[in-house]
Amino acid sequence: PNILEDGKIxxxxxxxxxxxxxxxxRTFLTLYxxxxxxxxxxxxxxxxxxxxxxxxxYKYQASNLDYENSEPYTRGHVCPSSYASNKTIKTxxxxxxxxxxxxxxxxxxxWEKMETCVKCFMKKFCKNSNGVTEGYVVTGAQPGTxxxxxxxxxxxxxxxxxxCYSDDQKAWLASAHWGxxxxxxxxxxxxxxxxxxxxxxxGTPTFNxxxxxxxxxxxxYRDMYRIAGRVSGYVSYRQTLANTHP
Ligand SMILES: *[C@@H]1O[C@H](CO)[C@@H](O)[C@H](O)[C@H]1NC(C)=O
Numbered sequence: 195p196n197i198l199e200d201g202k203i204x205x206x207x208x209x210x211x212x213x214x215x216x217x218x219x220r221t222f223l224t225l226y227x228x229x230x231x232x233x234x235x236x237x238x239x240x241x242x243x244x245x246x247x248x249x250x251x252y253k254y255q256a257s258n259l260d261y262e263n264s265e266p267y268t269r270g271h272v273c274p275s276s277y278a279s280n281k282t283i284k285t286x287x288x289x290x291x292x293x294x295x296x297x298x299x300x301x302x303x304x305w306e307k308m309e310t311c312v313k314c315f316m317k318k319f320c321k322n323s324n325g326v327t328e329g330y331v332v333t334g335a336q337p338g339t340x341x342x343x344x345x346x347x348x349x350x351x352x353x354x355x356x357x358c359y360s361d362d363q364k365a366w367l368a369s370a371h372w373g374x375x376x377x378x379x380x381x382x383x384x385x386x387x388x389x390x391x392x393x394x395x396x397g398t399p400t401f402n403x404x405x406x407x408x409x410x411x412x413x414x415y416r417d418m419y420r421i422a423g424r425v426s427g428y429v430s431y432r433q434t435l436a437n438t439h440p
């Protein structure tokens with residue numbers, strides 16, 4: 195609300211849509227805030243940070259300098275590099291217009307685990323009628339009150355939502371995860387919740403991330419992690435969940 199309504203950007207001088215393109219391949223879409231110098235939202239149907247080197251970019255975009263000596267904040271991807279289906283797409287996520295200052299332990303901890311779990315889940319259930327994995331992911335950063343180097347907004351919270359049609363379940367599936375941009379405890383994880391719970395928590399009840407899919411089944415968090423738990427390397431994570439949520 196007040197930024198993007200009915201698919202229209204209200205303040206077009208401040209908020210810029212960026213069709214992320216690398217080697218002539220369009221990869222994902224970013225809604226960038228040129229005042230706070232962070233992406234607000236990334237949409238994807240799928241440490242060499244690049245910066246638009248047009249004159250004047252420094253004024254409107256974050257730069258590598260902004261992220262130097264910035265502990266505990268690191269470069270947090272909004273559109274995950276791990277969701278890329280090939281190298282071109284992966285490389286394209288390493289652009290500063292896809293980056294927000296994210297607390298390192300949160301980035302490498304519960305946020306990364308969530309990204310992996312969602313990917314595992316989508317691989318298993320988000321198959322369209324042709325048997326091809328297809329899903330939609332929208333990830334966002336809620337601007338906070340502090341800035342890195344007096345330039346780059348430090349988001350107070352990050353959220354991620356996905357939806358997909360599951361031919362297997364004959365239903366649209368969706369869920370959301372979010373967490374505050376603060377230090378993680380070692381066993382922290384993000385709970386799987388409904389889109390409505392996300393809207394409520396963001397204080398934006400009129401918001402609709404996936405307007406085309408009015409009816410969907412919310413994925414339960416135990417299902418999400420049950421799937422992820424089968425993937426080798428995530429056994430200990432499942433164990434953690436079993437301990438905290440028997
Ligand atoms: C990567 O995937 C995109 C989207 O499917 C495609 O357009 C592009 O050609 C692929 N690039 C390579 C190098 O395979």
